[in-house]
Amino acid sequence: MEQYQPDRLTPAQAAAMRRSLRNGRAAMTRRSLLRASAGGALAAGGLGALSACGIPAAGKSQGGTSAQDHSAQEKVVNFSNWTEYIDVDDKGKGHPTLDTFRRRTGITVKYTEDINDNNEFFGKLKPQLAAGQDTGRDIIVLTDWLAARLIRLGWVQKLDPSHLPHAYTNLSPQFRDPDWDPGRAYSYPWQGISTVIAYNKKALDGVEVKSVSDLLDNPKLKGRVGFLSEMRDSMGMTLLDMGKDPAKFTDDDFDAAIARLQKAVDKGQIRRFTGNDYTSDLTKGDLAACVAWAGDVVQLKADSPDVDFVIPDSGYMTSTDNLCIPNKARHKTNAERLIDFYYEPAQAAALAAYINYVTPVDGVKPYLAKIDEDAAGNPLIVPDKAMQARSHAFRSLSQKEETTYEEKFAKLTGA
Amino acid sequence: MSTLTEAPAPLAPAEPEHKPPRKRGRFTPYWLLLPGMLWLIVFFALPMIYQASTSVQTGSLEDGYKVTWHFATYWDALGEYWPQFLRSVSYAAAATVLCLLLGYPLAYLIAFRAGRWKNLIMILVIAPFFTSFLIRTLAWKTILADSGVVVHTLNSLHVLDVTSWLGWTAGDRVLATPLAVVCGLTYNFLPFMILPLYTSLERIDGRLHEAAGDLYAKPWTTFRKVTFPLSMPGVVSGTLLTFIPAAGDYVNAELLGSTDTRMIGNVIQTQFLRILDYPTAAALSFILMAGILAMVTIYIRRSGTEDLV
Numbered sequence: 001m002e003q004y005q006p007d008r009l010t011p012a013q014a015a016a017m018r019r020s021l022r023n024g025r026a027a028m029t030r031r032s033l034l035r036a037s038a039g040g041a042l043a044a045g046g047l048g049a050l051s052a053c054g055i056p057a058a059g060k061s062q063g064g065t066s067a068q069d070h071s072a073q074e075k076v077v078n079f080s081n082w083t084e085y086i087d088v089d090d091k092g093k094g095h096p097t098l099d100t101f102r103r104r105t106g107i108t109v110k111y112t113e114d115i116n117d118n119n120e121f122f123g124k125l126k127p128q129l130a131a132g133q134d135t136g137r138d139i140i141v142l143t144d145w146l147a148a149r150l151i152r153l154g155w156v157q158k159l160d161p162s163h164l165p166h167a168y169t170n171l172s173p174q175f176r177d178p179d180w181d182p183g184r185a186y187s188y189p190w191q192g193i194s195t196v197i198a199y200n201k202k203a204l205d206g207v208e209v210k211s212v213s214d215l216l217d218n219p220k221l222k223g224r225v226g227f228l229s230e231m232r233d234s235m236g237m238t239l240l241d242m243g244k245d246p247a248k249f250t251d252d253d254f255d256a257a258i259a260r261l262q263k264a265v266d267k268g269q270i271r272r273f274t275g276n277d278y279t280s281d282l283t284k285g286d287l288a289a290c291v292a293w294a295g296d297v298v299q300l301k302a303d304s305p306d307v308d309f310v311i312p313d314s315g316y317m318t319s320t321d322n323l324c325i326p327n328k329a330r331h332k333t334n335a336e337r338l339i340d341f342y343y344e345p346a347q348a349a350a351l352a353a354y355i356n357y358v359t360p361v362d363g364v365k366p367y368l369a370k371i372d373e374d375a376a377g378n379p380l381i382v383p384d385k386a387m388q389a390r391s392h393a394f395r396s397l398s399q400k401e402e403t404t405y406e407e408k409f410a411k412l413t414g415a
Numbered sequence: 416m417s418t419l420t421e422a423p424a425p426l427a428p429a430e431p432e433h434k435p436p437r438k439r440g441r442f443t444p445y446w447l448l449l450p451g452m453l454w455l456i457v458f459f460a461l462p463m464i465y466q467a468s469t470s471v472q473t474g475s476l477e478d479g480y481k482v483t484w485h486f487a488t489y490w491d492a493l494g495e496y497w498p499q500f501l502r503s504v505s506y507a508a509a510a511t512v513l514c515l516l517l518g519y520p521l522a523y524l525i526a527f528r529a530g531r532w533k534n535l536i537m538i539l540v541i542a543p544f545f546t547s548f549l550i551r552t553l554a555w556k557t558i559l560a561d562s563g564v565v566v567h568t569l570n571s572l573h574v575l576d577v578t579s580w581l582g583w584t585a586g587d588r589v590l591a592t593p594l595a596v597v598c599g600l601t602y603n604f605l606p607f608m609i610l611p612l613y614t615s616l617e618r619i620d621g622r623l624h625e626a627a628g629d630l631y632a633k634p635w636t637t638f639r640k641v642t643f644p645l646s647m648p649g650v651v652s653g654t655l656l657t658f659i660p661a662a663g664d665y666v667n668a669e670l671l672g673s674t675d676t677r678m679i680g681n682v683i684q685t686q687f688l689r690i691l692d693y694p695t696a697a698a699l700s701f702i703l704m705a706g707i708l709a710m711v712t713i714y715i716r717r718s719g720t721e722d723l724v
Contacts, residue, residue: 117688119688119689120688122688123687123688152477153476153477222586223585223586223588223591224561265674268585268586270674271591271673272591272672272673272674273674277553277670280553280556280557281556284556284557284560284561284562285560285561285562286556286560286561286562286588286590399475399476399477403475403690403691403692406689406690407690407692410685410689410690412674413674413677414672414673414674414675414676414677414681415496415499415677415681415682415685
């Protein structure tokens with residue numbers, strides 16, 4: 001390298017070198033190449049190519065499209081789920097309920113934890129589902145608004161009730177008739193997720209938190225309050241606090257709730273809108289109190305004595321994560337058998353004992369009590385009648401509403 | 416500079432100017448370019464065309480998107496989100512300046528003074544890269560925790576009073592403020608500044624310093640007149656390698672920031688994934704690209720190092 005520094009060559013050598021660079025083989029310099037390739041790309045791409053692109057319309061066939069069912073020949077089912085959302089054996093590798101299912105039916109479950117975020121997962125599946133292709137998955141787990149969107153778009157298949165006797169009988173009444181899937185034609189809940197208010201006793205230092213109003217208005221909590229970046233959970237809790245029903249609110253109610261939160265943002269009351277990462281903020285005490293998911297709180301309580309939760313008098317939100325069968329899935333019958341299997345109370349209890357979310361299956365309590373007495377008595381896992389009565393669901397939104405509301409909420413959270 | 420290495424070593428000045436190029440091997444450079452060009456076409460040019468097309472489409476997820484040459488999307492997006500653009504640029508610029516201030520002395524030390532510790536320090540600079548970007552950023556949440564030592568010390572020294580007055584922090588905390596985001600950006604991109612600086616400083620001939628000394632230059636003058644000008648290629652490439660990714664970053668703003676620190680990367684992510692407004696998201700991406708390209712071009716022209724980097 002050093003010996004070719006132009007300034008160390010004799011002037012004659014340097015001149016010769018420059019000539020060779022300009023005219024000879026080496027004339028293709030980086031700069032000219034960049035220019036050439038940029039021009040080439042533009043020419044090749046051309047404006048014609050721009051208009052040739054486009055994204056085809058999605059919702060064509062409400063009711064979904066099935067592929068040929070290979071369930072009888074191939075004894076497998078491909079199950080995509082969220083991370084840490086199933087029972088794990090002591091070695092941390094196997095999943096006992098899935099093993100029981102295989103022993104009983106001979107069907108092997110290929111279990112993949114590849115869902116981290118509804119929006120990302122939607123982005124991942126969209127190209128295949130929009131093009132009417134097999135996604136390679138037989139069961140996917142989607143939070144209700146996304147399940148609703150996929151049903152609306154016709155991207156998931158109608159379930160065959162004759163394969164789902166347990167599911168039909170044991171589904172908790174609380175989850176039977178969501179407005180986006182009446183009678184559960186397309187989906188069955190995997191787990192329910194309650195949204196409550198969590199707090200760190202030490203960080204609160206005597207301040208009382210009982211409602212969303214306390215979070216938004218108490219000046220002692222300035223800059224130490226968290227809300228969830230999930231629009232429906234944060235907005236649902238705020239609507240409830242304002243005496244509105246999240247299942248029936250109007251545009252004006254929504255705007256009023258946004259305005260209420262915006263006021264808290266403007267005066268620096270709300271520290272952040274968070275995803276799951278609020279958990280570490282709460283245990284450290286950076287957040288004194290926040291809107292939180294009950295499943296996390298059960299876990300946090302077990303790890304840290306300072307963390308606890310409260311259910312506001314105005315009520316709390318419950319959403320569900322739902323098992324759905326995407327279009328063109330190869331093993332639909334196997335998938336339905338797996339869904340039904342998890343609606344046997346004994347299996348649901350084994351699952352509930354491990355993952356601390358709201359079980360959607362009736363009659364779990366006696367089975368769960370045998371495994372874990374505390375869990376069976378925890379209203380966040382097995383809600384009693386009184387708890388169920390205070391639980392609310394967010395109404396389903398039309399596509400236009402969804403866009404408008406998400407946009408307004410995004411503005412609130414900073415963009 | 417690298418193109419120079421191709422030149423044949425002994426050049427006889429007396430040789431005739433136009434030697435006919437050898438037939439064989441005439442296309443070799445193009446063949447060698449092929450893999451890289453294919454890669455660029457598949458993973459850069461095609462996605463760019465696709466995004467360019469998306470940015471002028473209108474429609475919705477259910478009805479599909481069609482190219483309608485709706486250029487107003489650009490104007491609307493810019494009108495709506497200019498504060499975030501401005502914020503991205505200023506945060507990235509602040510982080511770049513901080514990186515330069517922190518990185519230059521360190522690179523100088525490694526290049527000229529570290530002696531046998533050179534390799535060890537280099538490893539220390541690169542070591543954080545062995546863990547994930549996310550983990551490194553999350554670690555700062557623990558370091559800067561409200562009840563942590565750092566914030567406590569800054570509070571007792573009344574540093575945070577000053578930064579709050581300047582609007583860099585809020586109250587007696589660092590997390591969820593602009594300062595935290597800029598610190599996160601600085602930390603995450605610091606090695607991209609140090610490495611080019613080091614490469615450029617390390618190439619400087621030590622005898623030049625001696626010569627400067629012989630000509631009665633004081634150390635500071637030597638630095639100003641000899642070392643710094645010769646390290647300009649490193650400064651320019653370092654600042655570019657820091658500024659460009661920092662301007663598009665959204666992880667630091669997401670984890671260390673708050674509602675008033677969201678950068679344009681966050682907006683693009685929200686538009687793409689949450690609101691599903693693909694045209695606006697694509698338009699924002701192009702505005703960001705064009706903006707950065709323009710700034711970088713001006714910067715390179717101004718710094719007069721066009722042929723050095």
